[in-house]
Ligand SMILES: CC(=O)SCCNC(=O)CCNC(=O)[C@H](O)C(C)(C)COP(=O)(O)OP(=O)(O)OC[C@H]1O[C@@H](n2cnc3c(N)ncnc32)[C@H](O)[C@@H]1OP(=O)(O)O
C-alpha cells in the first residue's frame with residue numbers, strides 16, 4: 001500500500017532566522033535555499049518580504065533559483081504586506097503567499113483591540129487580496145493552539161471560501177498537549193465545510209518541548225503539511241525539527257505516512273545551518289547531535305559491537321552520519337576497549353585484555369575521554385608483551 005505524503009514546509013529562513021543572532025545575508029540564504037531544494041522540502045518559506053529591503057531581496061533571489069519547491073513569503077493581513085510579497089515572489093516557479101491574523105481571544109483583545117467578527121472580515125479580505133496575485137494562498141490563524149475550536153472552525157470555513165489552499169493551525173506559544181493539538185485537527189476536519197479543498201498544516205513551537213510530538217499528533221489526525229526548521233531553530237524555544245518529524249514517519253511505517261525528504265542529506269544540512277547561523281547543535285539533539293550515534297557506556301557498547309540494532313533504531317548512514325562511535329570513558333567495559341585497541345592495531349587475548357583494562361580504568365578515571373593515542377600509552381604502561389597487528 002503506498003503511503004500518504006506529508007508536505008514538508010521548511011521555515012528555517014523565516015521563523016528560524018527570527019532567532020537572536022541567527023540573521024543571514026542574502027548569499028548565505030541562497031546557499032541554504034538551494035540545499036533545502038535538494039533535500040526535497042516541498043515548500044521553502046524564504047522570508048517576510050515587507051520586513052526589510054534585505055529580506056525582500058533575499059526572497060526575490062531565492063524565488064529565482066529554487067527549481068522544485070514552492071517558494072513562500074509571509075505577510076500580515078495587511079494589503080501592503082501582500083503586495084510586497086507578491087512582488088518578491090514574482091519570479092518563483094511555484095509562488096505561495098502565507099497570510100493570516102491572530103485568532104485567540106488574547107490576540108484579538110490585546111494585539112488588535114478588536115472582536116471576532118472583525119477578525120474574520122480581515123482574514124477573508126487578506127486571503128482574497130493574496131488570491132488576486134497568486135493561486136496558492138496559505139492562511140495562518142496565529143495562536144490557533146489557544147483559539148476556541150468553534151471559532152477557529154468558523155475562521156477556517158470563511159478563508160477556504162475566500163480561496164485559501166492551505167490552513168495553517170499554529171500552536172504559536174507551544175501551549176498544546178499532543179492529544180489536544182491532534183483533537184483540534186480532527187475537530188476541524190469534521191466541522192469545517194469545504195475542508196477537503198484545503199490542506200491542514202501543523203506549525204508547532206517548542207516552549208514545552210512538545211513541538212515534534214504535537215506535529216506528529218497533527219498528521220495522525222489528518223493534517224498533511226508540517227512546518228518545521230532544520231535543527232528545530234525558531235522563535236524562543238524553537239519550532240518542530242524537520243529531521244525529527246521526517247525520521248519519526250520513516251521509523252514508524254504503520255502510520256502509513258511519508259515525506260519527499262532525502263534523509264541522507266539531513267546531517268550535512270544540519271551542519272550547514274548551524275555553521276551559517278553560528279548556532280551550535282546541542283550534542284544530545286535527536287538525529288543530528290554529535291552524540292546521537294555515540295555510545296560511551298560499557299553495556300551499550302558491548303551490545304552495539306555485537307549488533308548495532310541493540311541500541312540504535314536508525315542506521316546512521318540513513319541520515320548521512322558515517323558511522324556510530326564507540327567513545328572510551330571510565331564507564332566503558334572490556335568489549336569497547338578491545339574493539340578500539342583492535343582499531344589502532346592491537347589484537348588482545350582475553351588475559352592481556354584483563355591486564356590492559358585495569359590500566360585503562362586508572363587512566364579513564366582521570367581523563368574524560370580516552371583517545372587512540374592514549375591506548376598506545378596504556379598498553380605501554382601495562383608492561384605486557386603485545387605485538388601490534390598493523
Ligand atoms: C508568530 C510569528 O512568528 S509572526 C511573524 C513574526 N515575524 C516578524 O515580526 C518579523 C518581521 N516583522 C517586521 O519586520 C515588523 O514587525 C513589520 C514590518 C511586520 C511591522 O513593523 P511596524 O509597522 O513597525 O509594526 P510593529 O512591529 O511595531 O507592530 C506590529 C503591528 O502589526 C499588527 N499585526 C500583527 N500581526 C498582524 C497580522 N497578522 N495582521 C495584521 N496586523 C498585524 C500589530 O497589531 C501591530 O499593529 P499596530 O501598530 O497598529 O498596533
Ligand SMILES: CC(C)C(=O)C(=O)O
Pocket residue numbers: 015074140141142143168170171172173203205
Ligand atoms: C506566522 C505564524 C505562522 C507563526 O509563525 C506562528 O504562529 O508561530
